Structure formats: C-alpha cells, structure tokens
Amino acid sequence: MSANERAPGWNPPIRILMGPGPSDIHPRVLAALARPTVGHLDPFYLQLMDDLQQKLRQIFRTENRMTFAVSGTGSAGMEAAVVNLIEPADRMVVCVKGVFGQRMADVARRAGADLLCVERPWGSVFQPEDLLPALERHRPKVVGIVMAETSTGASQPLVEIAKLVHDHQALLLVDAVTSLGGMPVEVDRWGLDVVYSGSQKCLGCPPGLAPITFGPAAMELIQRRKSPVASWYLDVRLLSSYWGSERAYHHTAPINMTYALHEALALILEEGLDARFARHLRHHRALKAGLAALGIDYAVEPSYQLPMLNAVRVPAGVDEGAVRRALLERFGIEIGGGLGEFRGKVWRIGVMGYSAREANVLGLLAALEQLLPEFGYSKFDKGASIAAANQVYVEALK
Ligand SMILES: *Cc1c(COP(=O)(O)O)cnc(C)c1O
Numbered sequence: 001m002s003a004n005e006r007a008p009g010w011n012p013p014i015r016i017l018m019g020p021g022p023s024d025i026h027p028r029v030l031a032a033l034a035r036p037t038v039g040h041l042d043p044f045y046l047q048l049m050d051d052l053q054q055k056l057r058q059i060f061r062t063e064n065r066m067t068f069a070v071s072g073t074g075s076a077g078m079e080a081a082v083v084n085l086i087e088p089a090d091r092m093v094v095c096v097k098g099v100f101g102q103r104m105a106d107v108a109r110r111a112g113a114d115l116l117c118v119e120r121p122w123g124s125v126f127q128p129e130d131l132l133p134a135l136e137r138h139r140p141k142v143v144g145i146v147m148a149e150t151s152t153g154a155s156q157p158l159v160e161i162a163k164l165v166h167d168h169q170a171l172l173l174v175d176a177v178t179s180l181g182g183m184p185v186e187v188d189r190w191g192l193d194v195v196y197s198g199s200q201k202c203l204g205c206p207p208g209l210a211p212i213t214f215g216p217a218a219m220e221l222i223q224r225r226k227s228p229v230a231s232w233y234l235d236v237r238l239l240s241s242y243w244g245s246e247r248a249y250h251h252t253a254p255i256n257m258t259y260a261l262h263e264a265l266a267l268i269l270e271e272g273l274d275a276r277f278a279r280h281l282r283h284h285r286a287l288k289a290g291l292a293a294l295g296i297d298y299a300v301e302p303s304y305q306l307p308m309l310n311a312v313r314v315p316a317g318v319d320e321g322a323v324r325r326a327l328l329e330r331f332g333i334e335i336g337g338g339l340g341e342f343r344g345k346v347w348r349i350g351v352m353g354y355s356a357r358e359a360n361v362l363g364l365l366a367a368l369e370q371l372l373p374e375f376g377y378s379k380f381d382k383g384a385s386i387a388a389a390n391q392v393y394v395e396a397l398k
Helices: 027-033 043-060 074-085 099-110 128-138 159-167 216-223 236-243 255-271 273-293 320-331 358-374 384-397
Strands: 066-071 091-096 114-119 142-146 171-175 194-196 209-214 309-313 346-350
Touching: 027 255, 043 066, 043 209, 043 255, 066 074, 066 236, 066 255, 074 099, 074 142, 074 171, 074 194, 074 209, 074 216, 091 099, 091 128, 099 114, 099 142, 114 128, 128 159, 142 159, 159 171, 171 216, 209 216, 209 255, 216 236, 255 273, 273 309, 273 358, 273 384, 320 346, 320 358, 358 384
Parallel strands: 091 114, 091 142, 142 171, 171 194
Antiparallel strands: 066 209, 194 209, 309 346
8 A cells, every 4th residue: 555545444645745734744753642641630741731822832932921822723813812812893804915914803893893904915025104194094003914924925024013012002913823933923023923833834843722812912902802712612811820820720721732732832942943943944935946947926026025935837738626626636745725715726835834844855856846747837957956956955064
C-alpha cells in the first residue's frame, strides 16, 4: 500500500497539507493528543494551562495577563474578540479586503455594532490614509483588521495603523490566524489591543483552539461594559475566572487539544521564533522561484506577499479544480482553491508550520511539472522549477 492509499476502515490517508490550513502536524504534536486524559481541574492540567499561557505570551510577544486559548477554531477567536469589545450600537470600523475581513464585519453586525466597512480591492492592503476618513467620520470605539488575509495572500502592515487608530481613541482588533507563528506578530511593541489566532495554520496543531490576547485597554473597556456579553461561552470575564487564580468551572476544557497546542508551542520555542520566521520565508522564496519558472504569477504585488500563503494565478485555460483533484489523488498533496472574488482564478498554496519543508515544496513543484501539461499547459522548461527552488535552498545554506 502506498502512503497515499487508505487502509480499510476509517484510517485517514496520509496527506501533504499545503492549502490554507490545516497544515501538516508534527509527530510529536499528534502523539501529545493521545496522552491520558485528566480532569479539567486536575492540578497537572492547571499547571499545563499556566505554562501554555506563558508560552502563548512569548509567541504573541506580550505581557498581557489575559492571554489564553479559546475552545473553538479561529472563527471562535474572532467572535470572542468582537463580542467582548462591542455592545449593541457601539461604533466599529472593519477593514475589508478579502473573505476574512468580510467575516469579521458579519460577526460585528450580528453583535449589534454600528458598523462602517472600509474596503480595498482584493489582493491589496490598507495604508493609514485609507482609514483616516472613516476614523474621523465614524469615531469608532474599535477598528478591526486582518493581518494575513488568507483569501488573497496579502500581508497587512500594522504599525502605523495602530498609531493612527490610537490617535483617534479607538482600540485595534487584529486577526492573526494565519500570521502567528509564521511571521512577526509584536503585540506589545506595535500596540495591538486584542489579537486572536487559530491552532491549525502556522502554529502547526490540529484545528480546535484559538489563542487570544487582550491588552490592558481592552480589559478596561470590557470591565466598563453596561450590558453583559451576548455570548455566555465566549465571555472573557467568565473565562478569566477559570484561566485565572480562581479556577472556577466554566466549561470543560478540551484537554487533549490543549496537550497538542502545548506541544506545538514547545516546538516553536525550541526552534526559536526568528529561525521559524526565516524558515517560512526561505520556503516561500523557493516556492516562488519554482512557480516563476513555471510561468505562474502571484495575485499580490511582491512587497505585500505573505510568506506562508501563496495565492497564485491559475494559468489561462487550465481547469484549476481538476489540477487540485489530481494533486490530491495522485500525489496526496492538498492545495487550496480561490474563495469569493478569487474563486476559479487562484490557487492558494500554504507553507505553514510543519508544512514549510524542502520535501513539500520540491514535491509540489515536481507534481505540477508532471500534471500541468496533462491539463493543457506546458509553457515551461522541464525541470526548471526544481532547479530554481534548489538554487534558493543552496544559496540559503551558504
Ligand atoms: C482560517 C482563518 C480564519 C478562520 O479560522 P477557522 O479556524 O477556520 O475558524 C479567520 N481568519 C483568517 C485570516 C483565517 O485564515
């Protein structure tokens, strides 16, 4: 049986996950999931929670006390951030340049926000001046923005926007679902008020937990709320009595998922954040060089390309879904298709966490070299993509 075939029963096939998440899981993280389950108030587990919080603070680069993991995926982190900060009729601005900005706007509307969306074309990012009129006109309490827009592959700079938002007495809420663990996210240094992420992208853990951090200004705003948070499950004041010293039961924590996230964070800190960011960049550069040799372009201009999510244009005339199916069936490689405006037009190739490895990048390029001519596209020199990627790796070793 080849690695890609399924054994009888419900044994999952072995895949190479190079889509927009989940990413490949390191064997140590998978092994952590299978450790004995303890109770959610067991002294062992409480110590593990403390250590998890400490590790999360290091990875978010923050001193924020209220740093923990929401039980739920990245979208639960988004919902937790929004519903805790926003009371009905509170003014909020959401920056929309792709699917996840749209989702944040939807969450804000459902939370009863008096919402103003500022939009930029898909594949672009916001400059501070794009936000200024909305800040002056709408006087928001909170501004929400996506740092790594996974639907377009665009990397949103945050430093100047954070300053501008604070100059207008608003708080900045940041989606770092795809960026955390793959590129610098400097919560304290950049002055980000609330930041959430998800376990299954660059953190390299299965989906199911959403790391989140609330800064002092955000906690103060939450303490001053006049109405209770509309979500009981995601109410950070209730959650803080479980994650804090009281240890009051709120909901049963996902124990084994916490083991997995803890192990994934330990791997990150063993590697070192800077080395990890450099690794993501190296594989992005190798992939990009290989794709260029195939004549495949990015959907985002070079200065704003994310390292971990490569949104590239499907060559004209190629059936993008058929290529993805063949990649999966014949090579066990998963890449993503386009969402929303980019549906049918782009492939989204992830090099996230444990997926960011030579074997994956070289394997994908080799598979594309083999498949693309079958699907009617052969305007490239055979072997050139592998050579170009290898060139990047060789230079990086010097
Ligand atoms: C994946 C993603 C989400 C949603 O996370 P889920 O884990 O799918 O709920 C939110 N924002 C961004 C930028 C994402 O990439």
